Amino acid sequence: MKIIVLIKEVPDMEKVRFDSEKGVVDRSSAEAEINPFDLNALQEAVNLKNKFGGEITVITMGLPRSEKSLRDAYARGADRGILLTDRKFGGADTWATANTIAAEIRKIKDYDLIICGEKSVDGDTAQVGAEVAEFLNIPHAYYVEKVNAVSRSEIEVTIENICGKKQNRKMKIPALISVTKNINYPELPLLERKLESLKIEIEKCSLENLYGYIKEEEAGFNGSKTKVVKIAVPKEVKRESKIYKGNLNCYMKDVIHMMKDKNII
Structure with missing residues (x-):
């Protein structure tokens, strides 16, 4: 199988700071890492490669420093890393973003499956994967918790609980799947692969390399359909809790009293 994995480099969200005045994430305030959900996507690609053979290509779009995350992806089992980096991609x-990634995939041409994580921890939109599939005009499935079967022509997956039900879906290949954290447990990279990753060549792609697949006015800030006006950090709210054990009448009296105090009833 020829598998493409989409990853995003994100800041450590437990350490990152927000610039409230500018309304942006201060990405320099924390070390960057592979988006945690994308590690599950990469691991699933490795599992499929181990079962069926093939090649894993990892693609990310970002600053030149994102090369570090592609080397980490190689250490975890990828075969090839492509970095889409250009000032003209900025502000996308x-x-x-999806249009630019899809352009690179069209340039690659030969692939069977695209895998991505369900969302990124910094943007939390869960949109890019589906948009890539739409740009490529291929079927896609989100919230995949299990790959049931793969053949030369189709893939069958199980989608997580949606409205109380799970769903099995068959799709023609090539296809895109967005996986949840329940699909597997990402393995730690081997020391041998980590050492090899320091020497491999990371392919870098600029907007100029994608001419014929995307127009300049479709990329980056100029090609964006939405603009972020402001990012606000929510204020911490203190909450109080009380535990009732086996005393339903006391619980109901307290609930009614509290609702009256807040003018709910």
């Missing part, structure tokens, strides 16, 4: 929303 999900639409422009």
Whole structure:
């Protein structure tokens, strides 16, 4: 199988700071890493490669420093890393990001399956994967918790609980799947692969390399359909809780009293 994995480099969200005045994430305030959900996507690609053979290509769009994440992806089992990096890609929303990634995939041409994580921990939109599939005009499935079967012509997956039900879906290949964290447990990279990753060549792709697949006005800030006006950090709210054990009448009296105090009833 020829598998493409989409990853995003994100800041460590437990350490990152927000610039409230500018309304942006201060990405320099925390070390960057592979988006945690994308590690599950990469691991699933490795599992499929181990079962069926083939090649894994990892694609990311970002600053030149994102090369580090592609080397990490190689250490975890990928065969090839492609970095889409250009100032003209800067400021892209999900639409422009997906369009640029899809352009690179059209340039690659030969692939069977695209895998991505369900969302990124910094943007949390869960849109890019589906948009890439739409740009490529291929079927896609989100919230995949299990790959049931793969043949030369189709893939069958199980989608997580949606409105109380699970769903099995068959799709023709090539296809895109967006996986949840329940699909597997990402393995730690081997020391041998980590050492090899320091020496491999990371392919870098600029907008000029994609001419014929995407127009300049469709990429980056200029190609974005949405603009972020402001990012606000929510204020911490103190919450109080009380535990009732086996005393339903006391619980109901307290609930009614509280609702009256707040003018709910």
